[in-house]
Amino acid sequence: MIILIEDITAVLVYGSIQGCIYALLALGFSLVYGVGGVLNQAHGALYLVTAYLYYTFYTIFHEISAELDFVGMMIGMIVGLIAVAFVAAFIYLALIKPLKQSHVGVVIVTFAFAFFMEQLINVIFGVEYQSVPFLIDGYFYIFSIPVYYHYVLIIIATVIIVILTMLFINRTKLGKSIRAVAQDEEAASLMGINVDRILTYTLVISGVLAGVAAILYVPIDVITPHAGWAILLNSFAIVVLGGLGSLSGSVVGAFIYAYAITFTNIFIDPILSAIIPFIVIIVMLIVRPRGIFGKKEIK
């Protein structure tokens, strides 16, 4: 088989883009699991909140005048991120907090919330596909593979946001209390940390990360009401690969996962690319259940 340089470039370009988006999504998912021990099934719903608000404001301003597109996108971005923060806080305070004692209860209630969000969007927007154009137009070529400026924007934005999140967790006082809660909830509350507030913040951070991923990814992909489930499954898969609760693991895992998918897509068979991630998960779970960067102890 002749391996073309175009194919390799395509794997690198598309894999990096996918990896960036997955990294943002998995980072938030992993943070919530690592700190609160909560498997948040509504992670995809958080993505949908921002995605649809972004789309709504874009269409409202687009219908007024095509020149106002950029304004609409900016307002959509801000409103979408603020809204997702409130929704995430609501999920924690109203649904997860009262049921925190039972793991199954949390899983089911967040699942039901994700289902609710899907139906709400069905009612408001309908089941049709929706799309939003790129924030910045134009593209250039690398070995005859078109690279849109939007792709560059995704990579830059992701790098900045991941670094900011890491700095926030590792350098600030609030980040220190988040780490304290992750280590030992009871001891942290004895030290005067309000555990519920910290967990609310964690869910808000995770929601905003998912929202940023939505804003960046919506122009490439289309949005549908059921898109949340794919987001959730991919986040799950990556977090297992990287190690449940490990932040650096989920970022590295996201890129491995994304390159594996694009590689299978381009070099082997697009049909197989749907299965390979799950085979990776099962092999990973059997060979090394704690993931690549997972902590040693498993509850």
Add this chain to the structure above:
Amino acid sequence: MVGKKSLTSRFSSYFIDWIHTFKGQLTLVCLVGLCLIPLVVQDAYNLGIFVWFMVLAIFAASWDFLAGFVGQVSFGHAIFLGLGGYVTAYLVRYGIPYLDWDDGLWYHTGPLPWWVSLFTGAIIAVVMGLIIGVPALRLRGPYLALGTLAMSLILYQVFLMGTLADWWEATFGTKLFGSNGVTLIGNPISTNPIIEYFIILLIMCISFIALIQITKSKAGTLFKAIRDDETGTRASGINVTKYKVIAFMISGFFAGLAGGLFAMHFRGVNPGVYQPLYSFYAIIVAALGGIATISGAGLGAFIFVFIGELINTITSIFSGVAPNLVYFSLLTFSIILICFIRFFEHGILNWALEHLKDAWDFLLGR
């Protein structure tokens, strides 16, 4: 000297004791109620709703057995549902494939009776339980949940795959894979919907009795010990590995049975049965009723199916006014679901039992 008594007299004394308890009387009332349903409802559509409720109850009970009594939370219970359904549907439609050595082609024995297919499907699900149980022993808690979820997704993709469907059709001459799945035309359980209803009711009762008796047996005690303290159980000299695999197989058998009934009831299966949605149906239904109470799955399924059906009926009345109302029904359904899960933390069954007991005692004049 229990051993000297005959099995029937032991059973009857157990039954008489049971009938004197509050739970026994309540169960009997529910059973009589279910038996009387065909007097009121006779058309196939409405009886079908009851059949779907019973299938879901068996499925959720099998999940509840594994999660509530053995502590192995699976997010991929649809694996068993799908396998049981596929095997049953295939055997009912085509029969067992065999290789004719003379011309090297594959032939089928022809349609098998539904009950043979149903039990073969359940047995295949048991084998799958063995296959899943062995690697699952290495995994605990969320890792097991994710592993089973991934496995159900692999099966979903495999059964959906077009290339595999083409290969299977070219080799065996029948359709098994592909997006259409297996559709059933002939051999229903019974052409009379009332007889079908009673057969499935009987299967449901037997499944529930079997599952409850297993949890009360010696093995059931060991299962609960594994759930509460695995290391301690192992230290007491009990082969935890063996019992975990057995639990997976038992749960697989009943989920496979539910899958077979599902396929018979909906006249076919498609790869959609492997979707995580069905796994979550089992979890939601079991949690609605109350986890670690097998009969809670029955109540949960009843509430789950009939609230959905009630909302459907209400919206269909108003559907002339607003055609978009079908999504509103699902929206309302999801809100009710969230409220139930949020406010009945330990399941509806336990709550209902507490409150019904007083009313029951009052009625009997105790």
